[in-house]
Amino acid sequence: FGASAVLALEAYVHRWVHTYQRCVDRFLAPSQFVRDKFVDAGWDASKFAVLSHFQKPPVQMADYPGPNAPVLYFGRLSHEKGLRDVISAAARLRHVEFVIAGDGPQSSELQSLQQALRLNNLRFTGQLSGAALEQLIAQSQFTLFPSHAYETFGKSILESFAHGRAVIASDLGSRRALVTDGETGLLYRVGDVDQLVEAIEGLRCDPELAR
Numbered sequence: 140f141g142a143s144a145v146l147a148l149e150a151y152v153h154r155w156v157h158t159y160q161r162c163v164d165r166f167l168a169p170s171q172f173v174r175d176k177f178v179d180a181g182w183d184a185s186k187f188a189v190l191s192h193f194q195k196p197p198v199q200m201a202d203y204p205g206p207n208a209p210v211l212y213f214g215r216l217s218h219e220k221g222l223r224d225v226i227s228a229a230a231r232l233r234h235v236e237f238v239i240a241g242d243g244p245q246s247s248e249l250q251s252l253q254q255a256l257r258l259n260n261l262r263f264t265g266q267l268s269g270a271a272l273e274q275l276i277a278q279s280q281f282t283l284f285p286s287h288a289y290e291t292f293g294k295s296i297l298e299s300f301a302h303g304r305a306v307i308a309s310d311l312g313s314r315r316a317l318v319t320d321g322e323t324g325l326l327y328r329v330g331d332v333d334q335l336v337e338a339i340e341g342l343r344c345d346p347e348l349a350r
Contacts, residue, residue, distance in 0.1 A: 160186075169292040170313040176289075194297040201277035201302065203350035206343045209236040211279035213272060214295050216243035221285035221309060226252055227332045228339060229261045235339065240275055242266040276302045281342055281349045284308035284318075287329055293317055305349045307338045321348070 152158075160183070167190045168174035178184045212225055222239065226249060229237045237258075239249070242265060253261050267275060276282065282299040289312035296317045299306050306324035308314040318324040325342055327334035342349050 171316050172289070172313040173291050192292055192294055192297060194294075194301045196301045197273060197277070203303070203346060204278055204280055206280060206346065206349075207236075208278060208280040209238045210281060210283060210339060210343075211238045211240065211275060212283045212285070213240040213267070213275065213298075214284075216241050216246045216249060218245055219286060219288040220245075221287045221330065222249055223252070224285045224330060224332050224335055225283060226256070226258065226261065228335050229253075229258050230256050231332075231336050232339060233258070233260050235260060235343070237261040238264060238275065238279065240264040240267045240272065273302070276304060279304060281305040281307060281324070283339075284314060285335065286311070286314075289313065303350060305342060307335070307342060324348075 163186070166177070166182075166187050168177065168187055169190065169192055171189050174184075174187045174189050177187060212222065214220060216222060216239070220243075222245065225237065225239065229235070237260060239261065240263075246263070250263055253263070264275065276299060281304050282295065284293055284296055284306055286293075286309055292313050293308070296306050296308065296314070300323065306318050308318045308324060308326055309329040310320075310326035311329045314326065318326055320326045325338040325348075327338045
């Protein structure tokens with residue numbers, strides 16, 4: 140609590156004396172969405188530039204594995220990431236294989252929900268990185284980004300694109316600048332499991348878009 144109080148006080152002091160406005164010549168935002176949010180809050184638009192994250196592509200791009208390959212989520216397992224929506228979709232699409240890769244505070248809850256729903260078409264891999272994660276992305280037919288939060292960028296979307304995989308993402312915040320609906324993936328209304336299910340089925344039936 141003490142450390143948090145000190146940090147909060149420091150933030151108020153800097154805001155009061157306009158430290159960042161006076162001492163910083165240029166702010167780099169990871170997405171247009173982040174830049175616009177600062178401008179909406181009253182910051183000087185001329186002080187902002189957008190510099191997106193970078194992603195190194197694989198040495199060799201894997202072929203599209205087909206509509207029977209897994210549908211993948213990889214990232215943090217926490218409430219704001221919308222993973223209960225993925226599990227709800229898996230319960231309605233039992234003919235589709237789902238993989239969730241990652242770890243986080245919601246891990247036990249999500250695995251308990253999987254067991255309660257008897258979802259044999261869903262598996263958890265735990266935290267993966269490096270070559271193991273790259274292989275999993277390459278083996279998937281496309282990936283999911285179901286977050287309920289704004290997100291400053293969405294790095295996993297970029298990682299998916301680097302492997303030639305389309306992304307189904309919730310239509311919020313920075314995703315709109317990354318996923319071009321109907322071209323590099325599909326967007327659906329945040330938290331709308333019906334639309335998520337429809338998007339998954341639609342993309343499975345459209346290999347030209349999924350690859």
